[in-house]
Amino acid sequence: MTSVQIPSSTLFGSKSSIYRSSTIFRSPSPFRIGSDGSLNSKTFRVCRISCDYSCFEIKDVSYRPPGTEINLLNGISFSLQEKSFGLIFGRSGSGKTTLLQLIAGLSKPTSGSIYIQRYTDDGYPNQSPEFLHPRRVGIVFQFPERYFVADNVLDEIIFGWPRQRGGLQLRELLASRLQKAMTSVGLNGISLDKDPQSLSGGYKRRLALAIQLVQMPELLILDEPLAGLDWKARADVVKLLKDLKNKLTLLVVSHDLKELAPLVDQSWRMEMDGVLKSECLPV
Numbered sequence: 615m616t617s618v619q620i621p622s623s624t625l626f627g628s629k630s631s632i633y634r635s636s637t638i639f640r641s642p643s644p645f646r647i648g649s650d651g652s653l654n655s656k657t658f659r660v661c662r663i664s665c666d667y668s669c670f671e672i673k674d675v676s677y678r679p680p681g682t683e684i685n686l687l688n689g690i691s692f693s694l695q696e697k698s699f700g701l702i703f704g705r706s707g708s709g710k711t712t713l714l715q716l717i718a719g720l721s722k723p724t725s726g727s728i729y730i731q732r733y734t735d736d737g738y739p740n741q742s743p744e745f746l747h748p749r750r751v752g753i754v755f756q757f758p759e760r761y762f763v764a765d766n767v768l769d770e771i772i773f774g775w776p777r778q779r780g781g782l783q784l785r786e787l788l789a790s791r792l793q794k795a796m797t798s799v800g801l802n803g804i805s806l807d808k809d810p811q812s813l814s815g816g817y818k819r820r821l822a823l824a825i826q827l828v829q830m831p832e833l834l835i836l837d838e839p840l841a842g843l844d845w846k847a848r849a850d851v852v853k854l855l856k857d858l859k860n861k862l863t864l865l866v867v868s869h870d871l872k873e874l875a876p877l878v879d880q881s882w883r884m885e886m887d888g889v890l891k892s893e894c895l896p897v
């Protein structure tokens with residue numbers, strides 16, 4: 615079977631066409647050309663692959679910390695398509711981390727909603743929005759290695775796994791995912807007995823990613839993934855994020871715009887008044 619890549623905009627003119635391309639599969643049997651030069655449609659079988667897709671959507675989200683008088687975030691709305699890479703940048707203290715925490719379900723917006731919306735290939739919502747449950751989201755904080763608690767890599771990864779009765783099946787499932795997660799972040803050569811604090815900076819970040827990937831999040835949020843790393847480790851993490859982008863959706867907050875620019879599908883600037891604006895990276 616041969617396949618021909620063509621831009622989805624050619625096929626559908628969809629609003630999401632900047633991210634996706636569609637594939638037409640063509641029958642291997644030769645076309646029959648009629649004596650008048652026309653194509654015999656019975657032998658030319660083309661099937662269109664469905665391109666329904668989901669978006670993580672943030673709608674009119676505002677946040678005022680309990681007991682305070684001022685909104686940190688004001689009417690934030692944006693949409694991030696699945697398997698794409700979104701980057702939020704902006705000055706320190708503008709509220710980027712606060713927004714990530716809301717999306718991860720660690721705190722609740724004062725108003726607004728956060729959900730998943732499924733669309734047809736021509737850009738129309740095709741079912742009701744679904745609440746974005748925190749279990750579908752993984753978050754890696756800035757300097758995640760500071761929060762490592764275990765004496766060895768294995769315990770670090772399984773820290774927080776269910777220990778109560780009845781949780782065995784889930785733990786077995788998680789264990790079977792462990793190998794996959796370790797492989798996908800390039801940690802499979804590392805002994806599970808190793809002290810996490812003895813790993814290099816780049817490997818500590820890989821471990822932090824593996825801890826989240828075991829839970830198979832659909833959306834992975836990363837706060838300053840390159841902060842504090844040397845040039846080699848930064849390059850390794852950028853490469854890793856590029857690989858991960860094919861498997862899940864990534865939303866990243868970073869000041870390292872130049873290094874991440876090649877991965878970015880969509881970007882936004884957070885203003886000091888807690889307003890988020892769609893903006894190309896200034897690089």
Ligand SMILES: Nc1ncnc2c1ncn2[C@@H]1O[C@H](COP(=O)(O)OP(=O)(O)OP(=O)(O)O)[C@@H](O)[C@H]1O
Nearest residue numbers: 679680682686704705706707708709710711712713
């Ligand atoms: N619970 C809270 N109560 C009051 N103020 C808060 C609370 N949480 C955060 N802030 C303040 O909100 C502002 C935004 O913080 P946040 O960490 O989200 O910014 P940021 O853009 O991620 O900054 P950086 O780039 O330095 O990480 C800061 O001034 C912070 O002190």
